[in-house]
Amino acid sequence: MSARERLQHPAAWWLWGLGLATAASRTTNPMVLLLIIGVCILVVSERRDPSAPNPLMAFVVIGAMVVMFRLVLTVILGNGIRGETVLFTLPRIPLPEWASFLRIGGRVSLESLLYALYDALRLAAILACIGAANALASPRRLLRYLPATLYDVGTAIVVGLTFAPQLLSDARAVRSARALRGHDGRGIRELARLAVPVLEAAFARSLGLAASMESRGYGRAVRTTPRGRRTASVLAVIGTLGVLAGLYGLLDSSVGGVLGLPLLVIGVVVAGASLAIGASRDGRSGHRRDPWTWTETLTVICGAVPGGVLVVASAQGWTGVVPLPRAEPPPLPVLTVVAVLVAALPAWFTPRPRRALA
Structure with missing residues (x-):
């Protein structure tokens, strides 16, 4: 496989998505928000593994x-915004x-x-960024690069993400089988009849996966000292609080971003120290790591530019970044548009998945 045919490192795609x-x-x-959603759709259409x-x-x-x-x-309950243009x-x-x-x-x-539309569209754009990162880099691939301290938690999350779509497939298969037998009802009673075979299939898959993981050594215990556990736990709590406070300071424009970045950096460093202490007690080898x-x-x-x-x-209050809800179109800050367009460049210079070359 050539360099232009490989899959890109999953951590790069997730960092790109978090930046957007x-x-x-x-x-x-x-x-700007619609442009961000468009960039996500463009990059995923060009560089997703088919x-x-x-x-x-x-x-x-x-x-x-x-x-x-x-x-x-907003129509039914309102949102506290008293506008002059009454629609109905x-x-x-x-x-x-x-x-x-x-x-x-x-x-x-x-x-x-308009206020409700702008605010809800922001959440929709954030969801699109997370969905794009999920489409470009599977969580299963990202699991290989988690620190040893978080490997068990990451395994549980990936298993959940893998089995959740399977539940929908099982539900469709059971419903199709019941329809072939003449049972095509709807409502709560039909849902109860679907739940039993779907949960039974999920339980059987869970038992099979547990046996498979146990045979591969997933149930082994890691020997730790009480002092090491206490040190790692204290650092993890402090780091998590620092990361949460930093993210709140960065993401909430009402409090400004003066203390947000320093708190975030300190929290990441402290949390990283906690992970390093835990990983030193549980060494793991890697196989075919992505370059x-x-x-x-x-x-x-x-992804970091926008x-x-x-x-x-x-933070500086540029015109058009947080526009007022008015009847006329909001001003469009040109520099922010250029910054968002920079995030679309990976659609051309990143390696294309091999199956997409045909």
Whole structure:
């Protein structure tokens, strides 16, 4: 297999996706968010392994459902935005005095709908970024590069992600078999009849997987000292708190990003020390590791560019990054558009999966 036919390192794709997700979390401009979703679709269509499933469209559909659900809730319950452009008025249901901060029905303004649309579209773009990373790099491939401390947790997550789609396939197969026998009912009773054979098949697969993993040494115990366990646990808790505080500071534009980046860096370093201590007690060998070349480095940079630009733009209050919900189209910051387009470059310079060459 040539260098242009190999699969790219999965960590590079996930870092690229996280960089785009960070950019999406810092803006509510609908044009920028739609451009981020378009970049995700473009890169996945060009560089996805055709032998693996494509979960991106499922994430896009979920994002569209989130947008619609948010708009419906805004129409019925409102969101606290009092706009001047009233589109229509619904019959209002009176509420007791203790629930005066809520409303059911009443005036629905264009500004309130735009605010809900912008905010929901941001979540949809973040979901698209995660779906793109999932489509470009399977979690099963990423499992090989987890530290030894997290290997058992990662194994459980990957097994869950692998078996969840299988449950849907089993449900469709059982329903088709029942339809061939003349049982084509619907409702709660039919769902109960489907659940028993589906859960039975899942239980049988779990037992087979457990026996297979035990025969390969997954049930072995790692010898640790009480002092080492306490040190690793304390560092893990401190690192996790630092990472959460740093991410909150970076992603929440209302608190600014002054302390977010330092806290995030400190949390990552402390959490890394905890993982290193745990990994030193549980050595693991690697087999056929994916190489890390200039394409992986450039892919991570392409994902970090929009994330960095949007973090700076939101912190400095650039015009159009967080637009006000108004009737006229929001201004489009050109530099943010260029930064997002940079994230589309991996669709051309990264290695193409081998089966996509035909």
